[in-house]
Structures are given as C-alpha cells and as structure tokens.
Amino acid sequence: MVAMRQKQNDGKFFQTTKRGEIQELKEELHANDKQKQKDAVKKVIANMTVGKDVSALFADVVNCIQTDNVELKKLVYLYVMNYAKAQPELAILAINTFRKDATDPNPLIRSLAVRTMGCIRLDQVTEYLLEPLRRCCQDHDPYVRKTSAICIPKVYDINPELVDDQGFVDILKDLLGDGNPMVVANAVAGLAEISQTCGKDLLDLDRGNIPKLLAALNECNEWGQVFILDALATYEPTGPNDAESISERVTARLSHANPAVVLTAIKVILKCMEHTENPEVLRMLAKKLNPPLVTLLSSEPEVQYVALRNIRLIVQRRPGILASDVKMFFCKYNDPIYVKLEKVDIMCMLVSDKNFDQVLLELKEYASGVDVEFVRKSVRSIGRVAVKLERACERAMNVLLELIETKVNYVVQESCVVVKDIFRKYPSRYEQVLSALCESMEALDEPEAKASMIWILGEYAGRIDNADELLESFLDTFHDEPLLVQMQLLTAIVKLFLQKPSSTQDMVSKVLQCATEESTNHDLRDRGYIYWRLLATNPEATKRVVLGDKPSIRDDSQYIDKNLLEKLSTELSLMSSVYHKYADEFVTRLTLTSSGQERGAEDDEEDDGNRAADRRREVQEELERGPGASNGTSGGLDLLDLGGVGDDSPSQRGGVSVSSVQKVQVLPSTQAGQHGQQGFAVSAAFARQRGTPTLMMTFSNHSSGPLSGFAIQVNKNPFGFAPKEQLVCSEIQPGSSSEVSVAMAPQQLLSNTAPSSPLLLQVAIKTSLDIFYFHVQFDLSVVLVENAALSRDDFTPIWQRVGEAGQKMAIIPMDRPLDSEMVKSRMAQDNICYVAQRQLEDGSVALYTSAQTSNNCSVLAEVTVSPGSSSLKVAIRTETQVLIPLYEALVSKRFAA
Template identity: 55%
Template sequence: MIINTYNKTGENAELLADLNSEYRDRRKDAVKRVIANMTVGKDVSSLFPHVVKNMQTEDLEMKKLVYLYLMNYAKSNPDLVILAVNTFVKDTDHVNPLIRALAIRTMGCIRVDKILDHLCEPLRKCLEDDDPYVRKTAAICVAKLWDLDQERALENGFVTILQGLVSDSNPMVVANAVTALAEMQESSETKDIFVVNVAIMNKMLAALNECTEWGQIAILTSLAEYRPLDSKEAESICERVMPRLQHANGSVVLSAIKVLMILLRYINNDEFVKGLIRKMSPPLVTLLSSAPEVQYVSLRNINLILQKRPDILQNDVRVFFCKYNDPPYVKREKLEIIIKLCNDKNIEQILSELKEYASEVDVDFVRKAVRAIGRCAIKIDEASERCVNVLLDLINTKVNYVVQEAIIVIKDIFRKYPKRYEAIIPTLCQNLDSLDEPEAKGSLIWIIGEYAERIDNADELIENFLETFLEENSRVQLQLLTATVKLFLKKPSQSEEIVHRVLQTATEEIDNPDTRDRAFVYWRLLSTNPQAAKAVVLSEKPPISVETNTVSPALMDELINNISTLASVYHKPPTAFMGNKAYSADAVKKAAAAE
C-alpha cells in the first residue's frame, strides 16, 4: 500500500526500487541517498519500512546509516519502529563490539515508549559486557533511559550497576559512568544518585590521567563536588589535579582551576597555597592565545578568579594589554582586569598603555580607557598625581569626547582627594564651552559648586550654564541647583540674585518632580534656617573607592563553584540559565561574545 503512494517516475520511485534491489551495492547506495535527502531537509519518512529492512546486514557502514535514519524518524513512525526491535536485540549479541555498542546507543536515542519495553535486557547485558567500549556506551544509555523513565531505571537496578561502573578498570568507562550519574543527579528528586565520597574520589582521580579530554572534564566537574576531610587531603587532591593545568583543551584547564579554587578554601598551609597560586597563573595566561571567543570566556573567568584571589597574575599584567585587532568585547574585559591588577609597582606602564588607548579610533573604548585612568588614581593614592597629569595631557588634545570623559573622572578624583588638586580647576573651566554631554556638564558644575570659594568668577561660570537651564537634562538641572545654593552659602553677597532666580525657575517652570522638589527643599532651608542649610548642603562627602568586586561574596562562592560554565561567563547564578543547569564553556564559545 505504501508503494502505491509513490509516483511511477521520479527520485522516490528510484529509491524505492533500489532499496528493494537484490544487489547489496545498490541497496547501500540507495540508503546513502536517503540519508543525503534527510540531511538537506527532504521528507523521506514514507520509505521507513523499506529502509528498516536493510538493517539485517553485516556491513557496518550500512548499519550505521540505517540506524541514523531510524533515530531521525522513529518519533514520526512509532508503530513501525517495533519492526526494528528484533534486529536491535540480535545486534546487542553480535560478535563485533562496535555493532553491540551501536545497537544499544541507537535504542537509547530512539525516544519511543515501545522501544523502552525491549531495552532493559539488552542494556543490562551491555552494561556487563566484556568490551569497555560497549560498557561506556551503555553507561550513557542509562542516563537516556533515566530521562525518559526514572522508575523503570531504578526498578531494573541500572542505577546500582552504573554506580558500580565508577570502579571499572577502564578509565573511559569510569568517565562515562560519572557523566551519566552526574546528569541523573541533576534531575533526580531524591538527590542521592551520585554522592562523591572518599572511595569514589580516589577512583576518579586514578582514571583522570588516561581519559579523553571530555572524560577529564566530567571527572573534574564531579570532583568539584567533593569536600575534603582536612587540609592534608585537600593538598593531596590538588597535587593530583595540577597536571591537568598543562592540558591543551581550555575547558579541561578551567575545570582543573575550578577544583583547585574550591580546594584552596580547605588548605591551611600558606606555603602550599602560594606555590599553587604561582602554578595557576601560566595556564590562565596561555588561554589568552586562543580565538577571541575563547579569550572572552577565559577573561570572564579570570575576572572572577581575581576577585576571589587578587594575588593571582600579579606579575602578568602585560598579557592583558589590548591588541589593535582585539574585538571590542575582549578589549573591555581586558581593561577591567588591568584595573584589578594595577598596583604601585606597575602603574607607570599601565598609565602609558592607557594613554595610548585614548588615541584610538573606537570612541567607546577610548572613553573606557580614560575612565580607567581615573579608576587607577582612586585605587592607588601614590599614583594619583601621575594619573591627573595624564588626564591633563588628554584634555590638552582638545578631542571633544576625550575632554568630556576626563572631566567626568577628575570629578571623582576630587571626591577621593579633596583640596589636593584645585590648581587644575582653571584648566577644566577653559573647556566649558565644549561640553555637550549631561554627565560631563554635571561633573564640571559639581566642581565649580564644590570649590566656589576658590574660583574668583564662579558666579559668572554658573550664570553661563543658567542661560539654558530649562533646556538642560534633569541631571544637569539638579547639579546646577545644588551648585548655585553652594555658591550662595559660600559667597552670599555675589549670588543672592542668582539663587533666587534659579529657585523660582525650578519651582514654577520645571515639570520634573525631582528638580522641583529639591528646589522647594533648598528654598525652605535657606529661608528658615541658613545654618541648617550649610550643614546639609556643605556637609563632608563620603569617600569613594574603586569597586573591583562586581559580585557579592555569597554569589562569588557560587560562581567559583561553577567556573567554566555560563554562570562564570555572565557572572550570574546557574539557576538563571535553563532551569537549574550550567553548561560547559566549550559549548558556548561563540555565544559568549554576544553579551
């Protein structure tokens, strides 16, 4: 009946004839063409029974092709999949271990209830197979069964068998058993499917050296769950994990660093800790020689590690200097790390580098570089004067956006070091006419108001801004309002008319409630108690500092536990991604750059 659905001519008719040919080569060629059509999106599901007939062959390549077809179309033909069951079961007893493994893998991938009824016995045999390749394939199949039917997996004792495979003599079987158990643990309601104890930890460490890179990642990820009994045990585990730092795969390196960072919490030996930190630096530096996407993932993880352990990479700041062809997202991340690593020993070379960045063509990057200079000044007291001189050099370039960004950061420097750099105020005021950004205007107005008693023409400068008071951004209006009141409190004879005009305009002609309410507050204070107004408006400002830690301590520990996952790339808890899972950084190399 299915044959009649085809036209007598055309490709489908040819495929049908060849699939039923008496010649093996023609049948094999037909199956290849069916797979090719399937790959490009053509619907060849109607050929299902004719393709399935070709399962019974000794040709391994042909069998693989048919199994691939079955996995793709099993869901759309659940009733016909039962035709393949006998061949599957027969293949799990085949003399060739590749065919046994292929059969059990395919049965696990066919997510149809009717297959599950016939899966248990073949799976049990494969889990106890003499060949390690079959056992490691069957281990993953248990996780697939668990995903579909947890009760069936428990009733048939597959979880217990899988736990036993962690002690297998073959390291790849151990790695796959650990991978499967860890996956099952995540979705388990009881959460006791896979608990890493001392015995399991030692077995995993023994298998670590001989696994493939993906097996090593699985084992290291599970090792991160283990909590050592004392400092000596933590040191012992570190010594056995440290060789993984030399691995060529970046994900293995980051997974090893995750384990070491967690174990550092339990080590009391300061000398051992210092030695371990020294050994962690070179692998992190090596990661920066990868493709930009991998660099970004590495930089985000390094950013996190530095917040927890600032002494790592202290002598390697040069490797974070930006290259001309670095993508913008890599440059931004490198800047953040440079600020975290700057100290009184390397500040000269960092300032020289940041000054170079300020002459680049990428405006956004230039702004961040100028801001970084200001952050260095606030972070390192001894370097503040050198930083201010660099900022003055940049102001003298007369490049508009550089000047404005420099004024913004100088305001913060004034906040950090009051009454130390008033001599540069005239230079700043010379650029008053070139300011057109609200933040830059607000910063200069704040400086004028804060140091009004030291600026002879402060009233003229404020008047200059007041000409466009109604058109200004609300941020600028608020700064003008406060600066005018400061001017009046410091020089009442020169500014009484100005403050009255500003307060009247702000309360009668401005709709913004923040500006209007602040004006009413100032007016009430000045009219009823000028001394109280002085105490409020001219009070000491709280000191500011560079915020190098971007996450809270509680979240920090959680993110350290998830190094090399999406959580450590976005600096958000794992629960923010796909429910409760955090995925390998290698799986998101290209996606990470889109942040």
C-alpha cells in the same frame, strides 16, 4: 586518500532539486542492488540534513535496517533517531532489530543499537531498551560499556521512575570502579547529569573512590578528564593531607592542550587550597597556576575571553596568585575589543603601589587610540586607579591633564567624569585641573559629562571666578537637558547661591521655578521643593546640609558580591563563570517528581490564575476611578503607563491578555483532511502572550475514535514564523476538546515583498486521523516587541533619514473623539510606544511614537490629535516600506468603531 575521495563523492547527494524525488527514492530503497540501496539512504540523509521533510519514507528506510553493512546500518539508525518522534508507530517496528543488534557479535553494532534506542525519546521504546541496556552495562567490551553508561541518563530523562526501580543508578555507581578509564569517565558524566536533573548528589565521593577517579584521570581522553575533574571539584577533602594529595595528582593537567581541562584543573586546585594549611604548599600551588593562565592568554580570542572572565574570579578570590603578573594583561594591538576590555578591568584589579606607574603609562597609551569604546574604558580606568590608590592619584591627574589638552571630544568628556570621581575621593586637592576643564566646556555634549562638569562647578563655585556665568549658560537650555543634567544643575546653583548669595539671587529663583512649576518630573520637582523650603526656613542649616562633607567613595564596580563569588569559584570553566551570574538566572531545568512529570506545573497554573484574577481586580478598580485617576497626574504632566488602562479595554503588560484573545473557528469538523477524513475541528488565534508570539488553539474531536500523534508544521510566511517547540497534546477522546499553545519565533528577516493584509499564518496539523490544513489571520501587533520605545536621540536620525520621500499620510477614523492620553493608551496596547509630544498652535497635540518588530525593523509615526475631532492624522515613516500598510491597518483596527 580513499576516504577523502569517498567524502568528495558523497557531496553529490546534497546537490539535488528534482521534482518527484520522493517516489524515485522509494523505488531505489527497495532495489535489490545493495550499493544502489545505500546511495538512496545517503540521498535521504542529505535531504534530511538540508531541512527537507522526508518522513514519508520512514517505512521504506526502516526496511533497509536488516543488513550486515555497518555503514548502511548507521545511516538508517541516524534517520530513525531523527523521525521516530514524528512516526512513533512505525518506530516500534524497528524495535526487534534494535534488540537483535544489541546481541550482535560486533561490539560496534551492539553499542550503536543501545545508543540509538536511548536517543529515540519515546516511552514505548524505553520499555524495550531496559534489558539490552542492562546486559550491555556488563558487556565484556569496554566500548559497549561506556556507551551504555552515557545512555542511562538519557533514559532517566524520559522515565526517571523506571530507572530508579530497575536499579540503573546503582549500576552507574558500580561502573565508577570499572577498569577502563573511559567507562569511568562516562559513568561520572552520567551520574552528574542525573544529579542535576533530580537535584540530589548521586556521586557520593569519598576517600574510597577518589583514588579510582584519579587513576582514570591519567588515561582517559580530554573530555573524560573534564568530567572527572568536575566531579573532583565537588569533593570536600577530609584534611590537609587529602587536599595536598589530590592537588599533586591534578597538577599535571595544568599543562594540557585543551583549555577546558586546564580551567577545570585550576578549579580543583583552588578547592584544595582552601583545605591546605601549609604556607609553603600554598605558595607552590599559586606559583604553578601562573604558567597555565599565561598559556591560555596566548590562545585564540574566544578562549582568551573565557579565560579572562574566569581569571577575574580567581583574582578577586585569591589576589596574590597574579599580583606580580600585571604585564601579562597588557593589550596587544590585534586583540579584539571584548578581550581588551576584560584585560583593562583585570589590570585595574591587580594595580598596586609597586606597579601603578607602568599601568597608568599603558592606559595613557590606550587612551590615544582610535577605538572610541576602548579609549573611553581606558580613561575611566585611569580614574579607577586614582580612586583605588592614593599614591597613584598625582600621576593619574597628570595623565588626565595631558589627555584633556588633546581636545579630543570623547576623551575630554570621559576625563571630566573621571575627574569628578577623583574630586569626590580627594576633596580640595588637584585643583590645577579646574582651569583646563573650564576651557573645554564647549566640547561637552553628553549627559554624564555635562552633569559631572556641573557638579564640579557647584562644588568649587567659591574657587572658580566665573562659575555663575558658566552655570547660567546651562540654565538657558534647562528644559532641553536630560534629567541627570537638570538634577545636577539644580543642586549646583543652590550650592553657588549659598557661597555667593548677593550675585546669584535671580539664578536660584529661576532654577527653582523651572524645577517646581515648569517640570513634569516628580523627582526633580521634589528636590526643587526641598531646596526651596530649606532656603526659606533656615539658610545656615541649608549650608550644613548642602555644603557639608560628602562620604568617601571607593571603586567596587568590578567586584562581585561575596556570596556570588563563592558560588562561581566552584563553577570555574562553566557558563556561569563567564556570565558572572547564578546558573539559575539563565538555565531552565525541569525538576522531575517520582512519576516523571514536571513538578510545579500545577502550582504555576495556579499562580497564573491568581495573577490574572489580581489583574482583573486592578483593572476594575481603575475603571471605577476613571481614566487617569490611577497615576495621579494633573493636566500638564506628560506621563504614560504602557500597560495601563485608559477608558479602553484592559491590556496586559508584556503582551495581549490571554483572556482577551478571541479564538475563531479556522477548521470546521466537516472539512476533510489530506486523505479525505473528517471529524477534527480547530478554533485558533495568533497573538502575543507574555512577550512571545503564540498560536493558541482549541482542538475538538468529532470523530468516532480517540485522536493522538499530534504534530504541527507552519508554511513559509513574510516574518519567518516557525514553532519554537514541539506540539504537545495528550490524547483527545471522542466528543472532547483540548487547549493547546505553541510559541512561535521569527527565523528570517522580513522580505521586500509586500505581505498580504491581513497577515495569514498557514498551518498544518497532523493527527492519527489525517493531516489537516487551515490558516489563521493576525495583524502587525503580533510582530511588535514590548517596551521597545526609541529614545529621542535614536528617533530623530531615523525620522530624518527616511524623510518626507518615504512618508505615508493617513487619516484614521475613530469611534469617538479622544484626547492625547487616551490615544497613547490605546496605541500602547498594540506595543506602539510613546516617544515625545509637542503642542501645536491650533491646540492639537502631535504625538511621536515608535514600534519595533521582532526582526528589528522600526516604524515611526507622528500622530496628530485634534480637540473634538473623530479622526487622527498619522504620518508614517519607516525604512522597511512594506510595513506601512500593515501599520495603517493595525491603527485603523484599534480606533475603529
């Protein structure tokens, strides 16, 4: 009760917005009253927690470190950990206290000192930490030893060579045999982390240390159990008896309350099953895996989802484990959609000749629901069951017929796609569904459903009396249809012609003309020419090619590649088992050499240089060939390479080319810093680099001494740009310069307050000399995302929703007359993407473009290009009106003389 009241009282420290508070806190930190001093430190921590910069109080807070009060010492240590990197010189002042506390009689203070020193990521501190750390690894108190064990990988992350030389890896291996289970668990965790960093297996598990880990497994806490089980999962049993012994000791973990422990235990048992030969033991282990999996599916939705993603791997790896438990994956009414979708996939993986009736009945029930996404998934899953099991196909077709008769638009469309797959798997069967599909054709408005229906009409043209009329209804709108529909329509009409040549001569001529002479798509034109030449040379051979037997299909859409499955099976309960991807695809690790530097950095720079040289060579060749030569287009084609080159300066796909960015001087060496010091100069530019807004700077040292201790801070700005990473810059000697880049990320939505034009990024750079302030101008192109073109279907609703009321007209002068292709190319350099175009009666071309900011705000425009005109007529529409002047300024800058 007292502790709860104390927490409620501490809440007052967060309720402070007073001006001049720093000075007040400074005075309170030096107060003689210990309670007042402790309250002052709590206020500092509260300010630090809510994001206020209280680094100016570093020396004053560190002054409070000399105290016997454990609570106050913890608060000061917390502050030091947070600000040590920003104040490395002052952090060194606390080293003696850390070293002294590492020998304190109180084990809590000893462990606190070692942990804090390990969390201060400074080389200077690491050197002083080694001896206290070595001593604490042999401390008589297990709490100190377990803290030291987890501190070693932190030191390794800072200086791996030092840890290797000082033998700390061997110390960790010795701690694997410690009598305290928590020390063992932390030693395992530490060795596993170092192994990941250096790329070598340092655990060296064998039959000698496995019993020690299994003994510690029963006594340590849940996270210690996870670490030990993860280590056991990497061990290769020496034989069946060894595997059975491990699985027997681990089985008890299957009933643990923590899902992480359960999943990791399942991973170990599956590994042991691979080395077990006794069928009875295998059957028993498989039986024991069922209850924990059922229990996981009764947890909260987030845990269910992780469990289901892992179960999909288990089911594919060992289908017999859950073969008779398909009912446990039936969806509940209150399951979130992401859980339902996973359950349906697993149901389809477990469906068999014994249970397909109840699975189809369940899927039919889902297909009558109200959640459109789930209904579509259910209908498509009915088709998957039919394709997978021939015995289930008759029942599945009856279910689909009942669903088609509901006349629900999206159900009918999804059913049409499913029936097409069933016809491909079982040709010339279940033709009773054709009439129902033909009656529902008016409901089809989605490309995939239309394409599926057209495929059915072409495949069964000989059995559908009015197939020519139905296909002709699609032919009337050929050029308005998506490419998928056009391709299927071309093939279907050719099939129809081959079966009914006398009545469809005009239709096939018309569709071939549309495909070859009027289409701008290469794939469609090529297919049209192939059919045309086949029909013109050998109609009988064309029949054998076009109407011949199709290869059978099978459903493997939810199955994982064998090599990936084997890898993921060893990583159950990890993120890779949830993503179903190799860890390397979404985890970036720094591989360290013996000197502790990033390996491959020089190679990366060399690769970047080679890529840049190749790009410059390509640009030069394109310029020599002339505009449009590189893509081989002719007059009527509507093609655009967003990263390509017209007659303008080159741009780099994914952002502005680094070589094309011109830095300007934003801070002269004569400008004084916050404390009146001079001698630091900055040239800077803010632009997109490889798809990321990047502040590129050149630091020049015109002072008499070396500059170090660099840090960066950015003032509040309309797009919320803030550094994604720390400013890294090595020491700059007098008269020298250094190139620095800092990636920025938007951290808040654009406000409704109109930003300045041009946009300004206000920056503060801290150096060992002084703190300097400057601002960098930039335009909207920094905020616009690459390759974010809206589709026509997405463009139209926004354009209509904004309407003329929210439209701004602008006349943009150009340096010279340009055609529509050159205009597209120039706008693409600023990530303004082409959507569509139309020809106007006066010969002008109206280009429709879209651009999207990092804050997901879309800016649409209609750009009218008139022949011989030196200006553009631009109609801008956006739901974020404050972007309009920025967009207009960006376009004006791009086309200015």
